[in-house]
Amino acid sequence: MLAPEKVLVLPCEDYTEESLRRAVEVALEQFLPGDLSGARVLVKPNLVAPRQASLSCTHPATVRAVCEGLLARGAEVRVGDSPAFGTTRSVARAAGLLAALKGLPVRLVSFRKKVRVALSCGLTVGLAREALCADLLVNLPRLKAHNQLLLTAAVKNLFGCVVGLEKPLLHARLGERGDLFFRMILEVAELLPVGLNLLDAVVAMEGQGPTGGRPRKLGYLFASGHPLALDTVLYQALGLSPEKVPLWKTALDLRLFGARPEEAVVEGDLPDLSDFQLPLRLSPVTFHPLRLLRGMLRRLLLRLRSGFLGIKEFS
Numbered sequence: 001m002l003a004p005e006k007v008l009v010l011p012c013e014d015y016t017e018e019s020l021r022r023a024v025e026v027a028l029e030q031f032l033p034g035d036l037s038g039a040r041v042l043v044k045p046n047l048v049a050p051r052q053a054s055l056s057c058t059h060p061a062t063v064r065a066v067c068e069g070l071l072a073r074g075a076e077v078r079v080g081d082s083p084a085f086g087t088t089r090s091v092a093r094a095a096g097l098l099a100a101l102k103g104l105p106v107r108l109v110s111f112r113k114k115v116r117v118a119l120s121c122g123l124t125v126g127l128a129r130e131a132l133c134a135d136l137l138v139n140l141p142r143l144k145a146h147n148q149l150l151l152t153a154a155v156k157n158l159f160g161c162v163v164g165l166e167k168p169l170l171h172a173r174l175g176e177r178g179d180l181f182f183r184m185i186l187e188v189a190e191l192l193p194v195g196l197n198l199l200d201a202v203v204a205m206e207g208q209g210p211t212g213g214r215p216r217k218l219g220y221l222f223a224s225g226h227p228l229a230l231d232t233v234l235y236q237a238l239g240l241s242p243e244k245v246p247l248w249k250t251a252l253d254l255r256l257f258g259a260r261p262e263e264a265v266v267e268g269d270l271p272d273l274s275d276f277q278l279p280l281r282l283s284p285v286t287f288h289p290l291r292l293l294r295g296m297l298r299r300l301l302l303r304l305r306s307g308f309l310g311i312k313e314f315s
Contacts, residue, residue, distance in 0.1 A: 005229035005258055006030070009268030010221040012202050020065035024198070027223035028069045031196045032136070037074030042109075042134035043067060045097070046142050046157050049085040051211040053094035055203070058142045060100030062200045062221075066138060067106050080109035080130050081160050084167065114163040117191060121183045125170070127191070131161040136195040139227060143201040143218070143234070145209035147283045150245050152210060153234050154197040154227035158189040171286060181285050182250035189227050190256075197227045199234065206277040220271060228258035233266055239274030246282075 008030060010023040043066055045058035063079060070077050079101065083091045088110040092098050101108070114126035131137055141157035149156060159167065174181040199222040207213035224230035228251055235248055242249040251259035258264060 002257055002263070004263050004265040005224060005226040007226075007230050007233040007264050007266050008221075008223040009233075009266060009270055010223060011219060011268075012221045013219050015059055015061040015202055017061070017065070020061055021068075023221045024062075024065045024069050027196060027198055027221065028066075028073070031223065031225045032070075032073070032138075035074055036070065036136075039075045039135040040133075041070050041075040041077050041136045041138060042130055043070070043077060043079045043106075043138045043140060044131065044157065044160065045079065045081060045140040046144075046152070046160065047081040047083045047088060047091040047095060047097070049083055049211050050091055050094040051085070053091060054096060055205050055213070055215055056142075056144065056209070056211045057091065057095035057097070058140045058200050059202065060096040062198070062202070063097055063140060064100045064104070066140060066198065067101065067104055070138070071104065071106070075136075077104075077106045078109050078130065078134075079106055080111055080128070082111035082128065082163055082167070083160075111161065111163050114166075119184060119187045119191075121180060121187055123174075123180070123184055125184065125188065126163045126166050127188065128161045128163050131192055134193055137193050139194050139197040141197070141199050143199055143204035145206050145213050145278045147208055147210070147279050148285050149247060150240075150278055150282060151238075153199055154224070154230045155186060155189045155247055155251075158192055158194070158227060159185045161192060162188065174285075179246070179250045179253070182246050183254065185247065186228070186251055186254065186256060194225070194227060196223065196225060197230050198223050199230060201234075204276070208279060216276065218271070218273065218276075224264075226258050226264075228256060229264035232259055232261060233264050233270065236261060237270050237273045238276055238278075239272070246285075 012023040048056050111128035113129040146152045201218045201220045205213040206216040
């Protein structure tokens with residue numbers, strides 16, 4: 001029988017350098033101890049869109065603190081994502097991440113090259129080569145309400161390793177096929193070389209996420225080596241039941257390790273977040289043709305605008 005996965009609840013009052021360094025160091029010592037010299041580490045924040053980027057994306061100070069901790073251990077660090085809208089660099093600029101990483105020997109990468117991977121659920125998806133080929137992936141989600149999945153945390157953030165337009169196409173293809181969309185997300189998370197998941201819940205987004213909600217100060221980081229175990233502990237803190245969280249219910253139906261509360265052990269004081277405001281009703285997961293076309297046109301316009309402004313990306 002597998003031992004329960006450890007989940008740390010780390011108080012972090014604000015985004016000051018001192019607060020973050022202290023909490024991040026505890027997480028790194030617990031889950032990535034020792035020397036990382038020469039290790040190729042991909043830091044995967046949530047860079048969703050330019051809209052309200054200071055709240056919808058992982059806070060840039062959190063990303064910098066993690067990068068500094070990894071660099072101090074000798075790692076070769078890259079930061080990358082595949083935004084829902086806009087380019088990686090344009091969203092990073094809007095979120096303040098480019099400024100936050102200035103002066104660090106860290107490269108920002110765009111997920112463009114992909115590897116086709118066959119999943120046991122019968123699908124084939126294109127995953128970012130940068131994510132699959134990294135020695136280690138550090139997953140940095142931000143806690144947000146989500147109008148289709150109720151909320152996003154560690155597991156959902158790893159769906160960002162699916163490259164580019166394939167993400168909305170998967171929404172369109174799978175949204176009306178039972179739980180297949182959720183099964184796909186869960187399997188993608190299991191395929192990636194994740195060594196640390198660090199959830200930014202210092203200031204979260206409640207209400208109507210993932211881009212249109214409002215800030216809610218919570219003052220915590222959640223850390224674990226196992227994304228599903230971290231999410232399960234978070235669901236408990238939020239006072240949720242599996243019936244309300246599609247990803248959690250699907251994980252339990254599939255009997256995935258980490259989905260049951262007894263498969264995660266909490267270190268630290270688990271806060272009562274039951275008054276955190278989440279959507280009362282969920283929108284369909286599927287993207288119907290007209291919405292998909294509008295989204296593709298919006299992505300194209302944002303990419304063209306980024307090129308017109310001279311915002312270049314590294315691949």
